[in-house]
Amino acid sequence: MKKKFKIRHLVQLLFFGLITLVVINHQLVETGDGISFVGDDSLHGICPFGGVVTLYQLFTTGTFVQKIHESAVILMGLVFITSIIAGPVFCSWVCPLGSFQEFLGKIGKKIFKKRYNQFVPKKLDKIMKYFRYFVLIWVLYVTAKSGYLVFKDYDPYYALFNFWTGEVVISAFVVLGFTILLSLLVERPWCKYACPYGALLGITNRFSIFKLRRNKKTCISCHACDLTCPMNIEIMNKEVIHDSSCIRCLECSSDNICPVEDTVTIKIGGYKNEA
Amino acid sequence: MKLNQNILALLLIVVILGGYLLINNMNLFTDEKTPTRYEDGTYDPSSIRGSFTFSEISEFFHIPIDTLSEAFGLSNYPDMENTKSGDLSGIYDGLLGDAEIGNGSVQFFVAAYLGLPIELNEDTYLFKSAVDILLNEGTPTEEQKAYMARFTMDNVLMVFDEETLTTIEENHELEEESTLIIKGNTTFSEIMTWGITEEEIISIVGEMPNQILSVRDYCESHDLTFSTIKKSLEALLSE
Incomplete structure (x- = not known):
């Protein structure tokens, strides 16, 4: 919860x-x-x-x-x-x-x-x-x-x-x-x-050290991130959110709406289990 | 490496709130009462406005407030620190004949004290006490010395009793009511904040000047007579 x-x-x-x-x-x-x-x-x-x-x-x-x-x-x-x-x-x-x-x-x-x-x-x-x-x-x-x-x-x-x-x-x-x-x-x-x-x-959003990333391997495509994004960004289609309208509120993140742990996070570098 | 939300919150509080507190502590929130600077970072005395208090002038230009008090004959004046440069003309109103000791005199005094350039207007007078200080402690240029020789007047000795202070206060109120006067360093943007429109300025000078320019600078660079333009603009202001 x-x-x-x-x-x-x-x-x-x-x-x-x-x-x-x-x-x-x-x-x-x-x-x-x-x-x-x-x-x-x-x-x-x-x-x-x-x-x-x-x-x-x-x-x-x-x-x-x-x-x-x-x-x-x-x-x-x-x-x-x-x-x-x-x-x-x-x-x-x-x-x-x-x-x-x-x-x-x-x-x-x-x-x-x-x-x-x-x-x-x-x-x-x-x-x-x-x-x-x-x-x-x-x-x-x-x-x-x-x-x-x-x-x-x-x-x-x-x-x-x-x-x-x-x-x-x-x-x-x-x-x-x-x-x-x-x-x-x-x-x-x-x-x-x-x-x-x-x-x-x-x-x-293009060059910040920490970037908002989605782990496509663990993502269950539930669209929760898309639906919660205040800026109407389609997060589920992206691996790194470079969209200039993103305000990094982290509402889409695994700390908030995303139901899967470590799937949408703000981090440096890619996810370990990614290809 | 993941950025935890708590760490992010801490980062923002430390950097932005901490930065704000630091700036506040460094007294950099000086509002619009900051004089402009020359390219080398020195404050420009001609940007001293009538709303600057003597303690602010003392602080910005590193001139002891006692020196300023003495120069302008205000050694016995109560609350000198909070007295504004523009109050001078009210204090000596009616006592100096056609001459005026006012904000222009303060600008000149500061410039000559520090050896900085300033435009010399022939309506800027100094008391003898100010001239003595400048010659003994200041670093006026030769041109400024020559100017002082022509525009010095004897000090008006005043006792600042209750009656005098009331008269000064009344003069000050009258002065405030008529502050919309165009001076050499008044910029076009200031004039616009007083209600003159772009169209009205264009109708007088023929084009819309850069608003950061002072009226005098603009007139000089466009071969226009400052006093004529000033009169036209002031006529609009008084409408």
């Missing part, structure tokens, strides 16, 4: 709680009511994607995009380290917007049962997944050209954690609203189709 308690959810809760506390404290400090033992950084300071969008300006002029500073670049580096080791685990274990969508997804699952996350036809899903690369290129281009954090005006993460500040523009609220509604139908819609940072980190 599989464990109900998942360490991943605990980690998600930890980071979601931390970000919420820090962002609230950032507002409290400005009014003189801050909590001393909690950080009071701005959301821009603790967003590793800020580090990515400022890279061009940093290399060309030695300065940061407005509102971004060293901390974002260092956090970006730390996230890349974890991604090189284990793939885009940041998306599934740390990102608070991902956790928020996942939580909404649980409501969606209760409403739509088995139809949940199956509304988008497979062919369309495959095409739409490329959209986030367009978003990534667009964000990098307009930020480099303008030196302004243009994406902030469309970023649901910024809207979610700043909705009470009066700093969020309507377009970001609209994107957040769509993300919330779609999360009730589709698992992690923002991550799957639009997240520029997920697009970038997803590339590490």
